[in-house]
Amino acid sequence: MLNREIINWYEFNKRDLPWRNTTDPYKIWISEIMLQQTQVVTVVDYYYRFINRFPTIKDLAFADENEVLNLWQGLGYYSRARNLHQAAKSVVADYNGVFPDSFEEILKLKGIGVYTASAIAAFAFHLPHAAVDGNVNRVLSRIYGVSESTNSPNGKRVFQSLAEELMSDAPPHIYNQAIIEFGALQCTPKNPSCDSCPLQVQCFAYINKQQDAFPVKKKKVKITDRYFYYLFIYSDDQFLLQQRGDRDIWRKLFEFPLIEANNKLELVDLIKTKEWLSVFKDSKLEITNHISRKVHKLSHQNLHIEFVHIKVETSDLNKFESILLVDKESVAGYPMPRPIEMHLASL
DNA sequence: AAGGCGGGGCC
DNA sequence: GGCCCAGCCTT
Numbered sequence: 001m002l003n004r005e006i007i008n009w010y011e012f013n014k015r016d017l018p019w020r021n022t023t024d025p026y027k028i029w030i031s032e033i034m035l036q037q038t039q040v041v042t043v044v045d046y047y048y049r050f051i052n053r054f055p056t057i058k059d060l061a062f063a064d065e066n067e068v069l070n071l072w073q074g075l076g077y078y079s080r081a082r083n084l085h086q087a088a089k090s091v092v093a094d095y096n097g098v099f100p101d102s103f104e105e106i107l108k109l110k111g112i113g114v115y116t117a118s119a120i121a122a123f124a125f126h127l128p129h130a131a132v133d134g135n136v137n138r139v140l141s142r143i144y145g146v147s148e149s150t151n152s153p154n155g156k157r158v159f160q161s162l163a164e165e166l167m168s169d170a171p172p173h174i175y176n177q178a179i180i181e182f183g184a185l186q187c188t189p190k191n192p193s194c195d196s197c198p199l200q201v202q203c204f205a206y207i208n209k210q211q212d213a214f215p216v217k218k219k220k221v222k223i224t225d226r227y228f229y230y231l232f233i234y235s236d237d238q239f240l241l242q243q244r245g246d247r248d249i250w251r252k253l254f255e256f257p258l259i260e261a262n263n264k265l266e267l268v269d270l271i272k273t274k275e276w277l278s279v280f281k282d283s284k285l286e287i288t289n290h291i292s293r294k295v296h297k298l299s300h301q302n303l304h305i306e307f308v309h310i311k312v313e314t315s316d317l318n319k320f321e322s323i324l325l326v327d328k329e330s331v332a333g334y335p336m337p338r339p340i341e342m343h344l345a346s347l
Numbered sequence: 348a349a350g351g352c353g354g355g356g357c358c
Numbered sequence: 359g360g361c362c363c364a365g366c367c368t369t
Contacts, residue, residue, distance in 0.1 A: 035364040042355060043364090076353025079367075113366050133364045153348085180364060189362055190358060249352065298353055338354065 010178035083111025130163035135183025145204030
Protein backbone atom coordinates (compact mmCIF):
# COMPACT_ATOMS: atom_id res chain seq x y z
CA MET A 1 0.00 0.00 0.00
CA LEU A 2 3.08 2.21 0.16
CA ASN A 3 2.75 3.00 -3.55
CA ARG A 4 -0.89 4.02 -3.01
CA GLU A 5 0.15 6.49 -0.33
CA ILE A 6 2.78 8.03 -2.58
CA ILE A 7 0.28 8.29 -5.45
CA ASN A 8 -2.27 9.81 -3.11
CA TRP A 9 0.29 12.35 -1.95
CA TYR A 10 1.04 13.10 -5.60
CA GLU A 11 -2.56 13.80 -6.54
CA PHE A 12 -2.71 16.47 -3.85
CA ASN A 13 0.73 18.00 -4.27
CA LYS A 14 1.81 17.68 -7.88
CA ARG A 15 2.97 20.67 -9.93
CA ASP A 16 1.33 21.45 -13.24
CA LEU A 17 4.19 20.86 -15.69
CA PRO A 18 3.83 21.17 -19.47
CA TRP A 19 5.17 17.70 -20.30
CA ARG A 20 2.62 16.10 -18.00
CA ASN A 21 -0.22 17.24 -20.23
CA THR A 22 0.79 15.12 -23.23
CA THR A 23 1.41 11.53 -24.22
CA ASP A 24 3.41 12.56 -27.29
CA PRO A 25 6.60 10.51 -26.93
CA TYR A 26 8.56 13.19 -28.79
CA LYS A 27 7.65 15.91 -26.30
CA ILE A 28 8.19 13.61 -23.35
CA TRP A 29 11.57 12.66 -24.76
CA ILE A 30 12.62 16.30 -25.11
CA SER A 31 11.57 17.02 -21.55
CA GLU A 32 13.39 14.00 -20.15
CA ILE A 33 16.65 14.88 -21.89
CA MET A 34 16.44 18.47 -20.69
CA LEU A 35 15.69 17.31 -17.16
CA GLN A 36 18.83 15.16 -16.92
CA GLN A 37 20.85 16.68 -14.09
CA THR A 38 18.80 19.84 -14.48
CA GLN A 39 16.08 21.24 -12.26
CA VAL A 40 12.50 21.71 -13.37
CA VAL A 41 12.46 25.48 -12.96
CA THR A 42 15.42 25.82 -15.29
CA VAL A 43 13.95 23.55 -17.94
CA VAL A 44 10.46 25.01 -18.42
CA ASP A 45 11.43 28.00 -20.60
CA TYR A 46 13.85 25.96 -22.69
CA TYR A 47 11.18 23.31 -23.19
CA TYR A 48 8.61 25.78 -24.53
CA ARG A 49 11.09 27.42 -26.88
CA PHE A 50 12.33 24.07 -28.17
CA ILE A 51 8.87 22.58 -28.78
CA ASN A 52 7.71 25.79 -30.35
CA ARG A 53 10.58 25.82 -32.83
CA PHE A 54 10.57 22.04 -33.43
CA PRO A 55 6.96 20.85 -32.95
CA THR A 56 7.66 17.37 -34.37
CA ILE A 57 10.57 15.00 -34.51
CA LYS A 58 10.88 15.62 -38.25
CA ASP A 59 11.30 19.34 -37.68
CA LEU A 60 14.16 18.51 -35.34
CA ALA A 61 15.72 15.94 -37.64
CA PHE A 62 15.88 18.36 -40.57
CA ALA A 63 17.18 21.27 -38.50
CA ASP A 64 20.66 22.73 -38.65
CA GLU A 65 22.83 21.54 -35.77
CA ASN A 66 23.87 25.05 -34.85
CA GLU A 67 20.26 26.04 -34.44
CA VAL A 68 19.67 23.09 -32.14
CA LEU A 69 22.71 24.00 -30.06
CA ASN A 70 21.59 27.60 -30.06
CA LEU A 71 18.29 26.66 -28.45
CA TRP A 72 20.30 24.69 -25.89
CA GLN A 73 22.59 27.59 -25.11
CA GLY A 74 22.92 28.03 -21.37
CA LEU A 75 21.38 24.70 -20.46
CA GLY A 76 24.71 22.88 -20.22
CA TYR A 77 25.79 19.33 -21.04
CA TYR A 78 25.71 20.11 -24.76
CA SER A 79 26.19 16.49 -25.78
CA ARG A 80 22.55 16.11 -24.87
CA ALA A 81 21.61 18.43 -27.73
CA ARG A 82 23.92 16.77 -30.23
CA ASN A 83 22.65 13.31 -29.26
CA LEU A 84 19.06 14.54 -29.43
CA HIS A 85 19.61 15.75 -32.96
CA GLN A 86 21.31 12.52 -33.99
CA ALA A 87 18.57 10.39 -32.44
CA ALA A 88 15.88 12.41 -34.22
CA LYS A 89 17.62 11.73 -37.52
CA SER A 90 17.78 8.01 -36.81
CA VAL A 91 14.08 7.85 -35.87
CA VAL A 92 13.23 9.47 -39.18
CA ALA A 93 15.60 7.18 -41.06
CA ASP A 94 14.84 3.91 -39.29
CA TYR A 95 11.23 4.32 -38.08
CA ASN A 96 9.82 6.67 -40.70
CA GLY A 97 9.63 9.42 -38.10
CA VAL A 98 7.44 7.42 -35.70
CA PHE A 99 8.93 7.23 -32.20
CA PRO A 100 9.58 3.56 -31.27
CA ASP A 101 7.17 2.17 -28.68
CA SER A 102 9.19 -0.54 -26.93
CA PHE A 103 11.71 -0.13 -24.12
CA GLU A 104 14.41 -2.00 -26.02
CA GLU A 105 14.08 0.11 -29.16
CA ILE A 106 13.96 3.36 -27.20
CA LEU A 107 17.08 2.37 -25.28
CA LYS A 108 19.03 2.05 -28.54
CA LEU A 109 18.67 5.76 -29.32
CA LYS A 110 21.69 7.98 -28.77
CA GLY A 111 21.61 9.78 -25.45
CA ILE A 112 18.96 7.53 -23.93
CA GLY A 113 20.01 5.31 -21.03
CA VAL A 114 18.05 2.98 -18.78
CA TYR A 115 16.43 5.78 -16.79
CA THR A 116 15.24 7.81 -19.78
CA ALA A 117 14.07 4.75 -21.73
CA SER A 118 12.04 3.67 -18.71
CA ALA A 119 10.56 7.14 -18.28
CA ILE A 120 9.48 7.42 -21.92
CA ALA A 121 8.12 3.87 -21.93
CA ALA A 122 6.06 4.61 -18.83
CA PHE A 123 4.91 8.19 -19.53
CA ALA A 124 4.19 7.88 -23.25
CA PHE A 125 3.24 4.22 -23.64
CA HIS A 126 2.17 3.28 -20.09
CA LEU A 127 4.55 0.32 -20.06
CA PRO A 128 5.47 -1.16 -16.66
CA HIS A 129 9.05 0.11 -16.34
CA ALA A 130 10.31 1.76 -13.16
CA ALA A 131 12.25 4.96 -13.87
CA VAL A 132 14.97 5.23 -11.24
CA ASP A 133 16.67 8.59 -10.94
CA GLY A 134 18.33 10.56 -8.15
CA ASN A 135 14.97 11.33 -6.55
CA VAL A 136 13.88 7.70 -6.54
CA ASN A 137 17.20 6.55 -5.14
CA ARG A 138 16.88 9.02 -2.30
CA VAL A 139 13.29 8.09 -1.45
CA LEU A 140 13.92 4.35 -1.56
CA SER A 141 17.19 4.49 0.34
CA ARG A 142 15.56 6.45 3.17
CA ILE A 143 12.38 4.40 3.40
CA TYR A 144 14.12 1.05 3.32
CA GLY A 145 17.45 2.12 4.84
CA VAL A 146 19.53 0.92 1.91
CA SER A 147 23.24 1.41 2.59
CA GLU A 148 24.32 0.28 -0.88
CA SER A 149 25.81 3.12 -2.89
CA THR A 150 23.42 4.26 -5.57
CA ASN A 151 25.92 4.30 -8.41
CA SER A 152 27.64 0.97 -7.91
CA PRO A 153 26.55 -1.80 -10.27
CA ASN A 154 25.05 -3.80 -7.43
CA GLY A 155 23.38 -0.70 -6.01
CA LYS A 156 21.71 -0.04 -9.35
CA ARG A 157 20.30 -3.54 -9.39
CA VAL A 158 19.05 -3.20 -5.83
CA PHE A 159 17.28 0.12 -6.42
CA GLN A 160 15.84 -0.91 -9.77
CA SER A 161 14.44 -4.03 -8.18
CA LEU A 162 13.03 -2.15 -5.19
CA ALA A 163 11.38 0.39 -7.47
CA GLU A 164 9.72 -2.27 -9.62
CA GLU A 165 8.54 -4.11 -6.55
CA LEU A 166 7.05 -0.93 -5.13
CA MET A 167 5.29 -0.11 -8.40
CA SER A 168 3.56 -3.47 -8.33
CA ASP A 169 0.35 -3.13 -10.35
CA ALA A 170 0.02 0.64 -10.04
CA PRO A 171 -0.34 2.58 -13.32
CA PRO A 172 3.28 3.08 -14.47
CA HIS A 173 2.83 6.63 -15.76
CA ILE A 174 1.32 7.77 -12.47
CA TYR A 175 3.51 5.80 -10.09
CA ASN A 176 6.75 7.00 -11.69
CA GLN A 177 5.68 10.64 -11.75
CA ALA A 178 4.51 10.31 -8.17
CA ILE A 179 7.66 8.92 -6.61
CA ILE A 180 9.89 11.30 -8.58
CA GLU A 181 7.76 14.29 -7.56
CA PHE A 182 7.74 13.05 -3.99
CA GLY A 183 11.53 13.07 -4.01
CA ALA A 184 11.70 16.50 -5.60
CA LEU A 185 9.23 18.25 -3.27
CA GLN A 186 8.87 16.28 -0.03
CA CYS A 187 11.82 13.96 0.44
CA THR A 188 14.42 16.57 -0.55
CA PRO A 189 18.20 16.20 -0.28
CA LYS A 190 18.50 18.90 2.39
CA ASN A 191 15.94 19.48 5.12
CA PRO A 192 13.31 16.96 3.97
CA SER A 193 9.78 17.82 5.11
CA CYS A 194 9.45 14.88 7.44
CA ASP A 195 7.03 16.67 9.77
CA SER A 196 4.34 16.66 7.12
CA CYS A 197 5.31 13.35 5.51
CA PRO A 198 2.62 10.67 5.20
CA LEU A 199 5.26 7.93 5.25
CA GLN A 200 6.85 8.75 8.62
CA VAL A 201 5.94 5.56 10.40
CA GLN A 202 7.19 3.44 7.52
CA CYS A 203 10.45 5.28 6.91
CA PHE A 204 13.66 3.72 8.24
CA ALA A 205 15.56 7.00 8.02
CA TYR A 206 12.89 8.96 9.91
CA ILE A 207 12.45 6.37 12.61
CA ASN A 208 16.21 6.29 13.19
CA LYS A 209 16.72 10.02 12.64
CA GLN A 210 19.20 9.28 9.86
CA GLN A 211 17.71 11.26 6.98
CA ASP A 212 21.08 12.78 6.22
CA ALA A 213 22.77 9.38 6.05
CA PHE A 214 20.84 8.40 2.93
CA PRO A 215 21.48 8.01 0.11
CA VAL A 216 25.10 7.01 0.81
CA LYS A 217 27.70 9.50 -0.30
CA LYS A 218 29.22 9.11 -3.71
CA LYS A 219 32.87 9.65 -4.32
CA LYS A 220 34.02 13.21 -4.64
CA VAL A 221 35.27 14.40 -7.97
CA LYS A 222 38.57 16.16 -8.14
CA ILE A 223 38.22 19.76 -9.24
CA THR A 224 40.96 21.19 -11.44
CA ASP A 225 41.78 24.85 -11.98
CA ARG A 226 42.23 26.30 -15.47
CA TYR A 227 43.10 29.84 -16.51
CA PHE A 228 41.41 31.29 -19.59
CA TYR A 229 42.36 34.61 -21.13
CA TYR A 230 39.78 35.61 -23.70
CA LEU A 231 40.78 38.21 -26.26
CA PHE A 232 37.88 40.37 -27.31
CA ILE A 233 39.41 41.75 -30.50
CA TYR A 234 37.08 44.22 -32.10
CA SER A 235 36.58 47.15 -34.41
CA ASP A 236 33.59 49.48 -34.56
CA ASP A 237 31.10 46.89 -35.70
CA GLN A 238 32.88 43.53 -35.83
CA PHE A 239 34.86 41.17 -33.61
CA LEU A 240 36.64 37.82 -33.78
CA LEU A 241 35.09 34.50 -32.87
CA GLN A 242 36.45 30.98 -33.14
CA GLN A 243 34.97 27.52 -32.78
CA ARG A 244 36.18 25.12 -30.10
CA GLY A 245 37.43 21.68 -31.04
CA ASP A 246 35.78 18.35 -30.35
CA ARG A 247 37.87 17.22 -27.38
CA ASP A 248 37.65 19.22 -24.17
CA ILE A 249 34.70 21.12 -22.75
CA TRP A 250 32.14 23.10 -24.78
CA ARG A 251 32.71 21.04 -27.92
CA LYS A 252 31.99 22.94 -31.13
CA LEU A 253 30.72 26.02 -29.34
CA PHE A 254 31.96 29.48 -30.34
CA GLU A 255 34.20 31.67 -28.20
CA PHE A 256 36.66 34.56 -28.42
CA PRO A 257 40.27 33.75 -29.31
CA LEU A 258 41.70 32.09 -26.23
CA ILE A 259 45.04 31.89 -24.48
CA GLU A 260 45.03 29.19 -21.84
CA ALA A 261 47.75 29.28 -19.21
CA ASN A 262 48.82 26.89 -16.49
CA ASN A 263 48.39 29.49 -13.82
CA LYS A 264 47.50 33.08 -13.22
CA LEU A 265 49.15 35.61 -15.52
CA GLU A 266 49.48 39.31 -15.13
CA LEU A 267 48.52 41.42 -18.10
CA VAL A 268 52.16 42.36 -18.61
CA ASP A 269 53.15 38.70 -18.85
CA LEU A 270 50.23 37.95 -21.10
CA ILE A 271 51.39 40.51 -23.63
CA LYS A 272 54.82 38.92 -23.62
CA THR A 273 53.62 35.49 -24.63
CA LYS A 274 54.76 34.44 -28.06
CA GLU A 275 51.31 33.51 -29.18
CA TRP A 276 50.17 36.96 -28.43
CA LEU A 277 53.03 38.71 -30.24
CA SER A 278 52.82 36.63 -33.38
CA VAL A 279 49.14 37.23 -33.75
CA PHE A 280 49.56 40.98 -33.55
CA LYS A 281 52.90 41.33 -35.25
CA ASP A 282 51.79 43.67 -38.02
CA SER A 283 48.83 45.28 -36.36
CA LYS A 284 48.47 48.42 -34.44
CA LEU A 285 46.71 47.39 -31.33
CA GLU A 286 45.31 49.22 -28.43
CA ILE A 287 44.30 47.59 -25.21
CA THR A 288 41.25 49.64 -24.43
CA ASN A 289 40.42 48.02 -21.17
CA HIS A 290 40.88 44.90 -19.20
CA ILE A 291 37.91 43.77 -17.26
CA SER A 292 35.93 41.02 -15.66
CA ARG A 293 38.04 38.54 -13.80
CA LYS A 294 35.68 35.81 -12.77
CA VAL A 295 35.61 32.17 -11.78
CA HIS A 296 33.21 30.01 -13.75
CA LYS A 297 32.51 26.72 -12.01
CA LEU A 298 31.83 23.49 -13.83
CA SER A 299 31.16 20.20 -12.09
CA HIS A 300 34.83 19.22 -12.35
CA GLN A 301 36.72 22.39 -13.28
CA ASN A 302 37.06 25.92 -12.00
CA LEU A 303 37.65 28.23 -14.94
CA HIS A 304 39.46 31.42 -13.97
CA ILE A 305 38.39 33.67 -16.81
CA GLU A 306 39.68 37.08 -17.74
CA PHE A 307 38.48 39.14 -20.69
CA VAL A 308 40.94 41.44 -22.40
CA HIS A 309 39.56 44.04 -24.77
CA ILE A 310 41.64 45.00 -27.77
CA LYS A 311 40.55 47.56 -30.30
CA VAL A 312 42.08 47.30 -33.78
CA GLU A 313 41.54 48.89 -37.15
CA THR A 314 38.83 47.32 -39.26
CA SER A 315 41.35 46.54 -41.98
CA ASP A 316 43.47 44.63 -39.46
CA LEU A 317 40.62 42.41 -38.42
CA ASN A 318 40.73 40.85 -41.88
CA LYS A 319 44.28 39.63 -41.31
CA PHE A 320 43.24 36.94 -38.87
CA GLU A 321 42.88 33.97 -41.12
CA SER A 322 41.06 30.90 -39.86
CA ILE A 323 39.24 33.00 -37.33
CA LEU A 324 35.67 34.07 -37.93
CA LEU A 325 34.85 37.69 -38.37
CA VAL A 326 31.44 38.38 -36.92
CA ASP A 327 29.16 41.38 -37.04
CA LYS A 328 28.11 42.52 -33.60
CA GLU A 329 24.49 42.20 -34.68
CA SER A 330 24.70 38.54 -35.68
CA VAL A 331 25.90 36.91 -32.46
CA ALA A 332 22.59 35.08 -32.18
CA GLY A 333 23.67 32.65 -34.88
CA TYR A 334 26.55 31.22 -32.87
CA PRO A 335 26.00 28.87 -29.92
CA MET A 336 28.31 29.95 -27.13
CA PRO A 337 29.17 28.79 -23.62
CA ARG A 338 27.63 30.76 -20.79
CA PRO A 339 30.55 33.03 -19.87
CA ILE A 340 30.95 34.24 -23.47
CA GLU A 341 27.25 34.83 -23.86
CA MET A 342 27.09 36.76 -20.59
CA HIS A 343 30.10 38.86 -21.45
CA LEU A 344 28.68 39.86 -24.82
CA ALA A 345 25.38 40.70 -23.21
CA SER A 346 27.11 42.96 -20.71
CA LEU A 347 28.81 45.12 -23.33
C1' DA B 348 35.16 1.37 -12.65
C1' DA B 349 36.27 5.95 -13.36
C1' DG B 350 36.40 10.22 -15.66
C1' DG B 351 34.29 13.89 -18.60
C1' DC B 352 30.62 16.91 -19.27
C1' DG B 353 27.19 22.85 -17.49
C1' DG B 354 24.90 25.53 -15.09
C1' DG B 355 21.83 27.00 -11.50
C1' DG B 356 19.50 26.64 -6.94
C1' DC B 357 19.97 26.07 -2.19
C1' DC B 358 21.84 26.09 2.38
C1' DG C 359 31.74 27.12 -0.45
C1' DG C 360 29.82 22.60 -0.97
C1' DC C 361 26.09 19.74 -2.39
C1' DC C 362 22.63 18.28 -5.54
C1' DC C 363 19.95 17.93 -9.62
C1' DA C 364 14.17 13.62 -14.09
C1' DG C 365 22.21 10.82 -16.52
C1' DC C 366 24.85 9.34 -20.41
C1' DC C 367 29.01 8.37 -23.01
C1' DT C 368 33.77 7.09 -23.47
C1' DT C 369 37.83 4.81 -22.07
